[in-house]
Amino acid sequence: MGERRTAVIIGVTIAVIVGVLLVWAFAFNNAPSTANLTEITDKPALKKIAQISQVGIATGENYMGHRIRVIHGTITNNSDKPLRMVDVNMTFNDYDAKPVQRSVQRVFEATQKPLPPAAKYRFEVNFENLPRTWNYHIPDIEVVKIAY
Numbered sequence: 001m002g003e004r005r006t007a008v009i010i011g012v013t014i015a016v017i018v019g020v021l022l023v024w025a026f027a028f029n030n031a032p033s034t035a036n037l038t039e040i041t042d043k044p045a046l047k048k049i050a051q052i053s054q055v056g057i058a059t060g061e062n063y064m065g066h067r068i069r070v071i072h073g074t075i076t077n078n079s080d081k082p083l084r085m086v087d088v089n090m091t092f093n094d095y096d097a098k099p100v101q102r103s104v105q106r107v108f109e110a111t112q113k114p115l116p117p118a119a120k121y122r123f124e125v126n127f128e129n130l131p132r133t134w135n136y137h138i139p140d141i142e143v144v145k146i147a148y
Contacts, residue, residue: 037147049079082114085147091140
């Protein structure tokens with residue numbers, strides 16, 4: 001009878017812990033919604049609103065010894081409104097200037113403090129497995145979406 005009581009106590013304890021974790025995971029999700037943001041994808045407007053500068057590339061290794069390329073740069077908010085989100089398209093080319101990989105990356109999140117007008121923000125994007133045919137130059141970067 002003592003073994004059964006121990007098994008019931010362990011089962012109830014596990015159920016309570018799982019329940020608390022589920023409540024914590026779903027009930028306290030305070031991440032701001034991107035649904036109420038105004039998104040802009042018009043290329044001429046994007047060039048006026050957000051500017052990318054000081055782009056560079058660095059190389060490092062992860063704990064497994066794999067090479068990591070870190071693309072970094074600066075976003076400048078040229079609009080009169082604070083930016084909430086910025087997506088960029090990064091195009092890696094081969095030695096013949098033909099694209100070998102394209103990637104849309106979010107470099108400024110809606111969860112961050114809004115980027116005020118005329119302010120700058122330094123971003124970094126990590127890439128671990130780039131194609132062998134890549135020419136090892138800084139990728140072409142263009143802003144493809146912003147949100148207020």
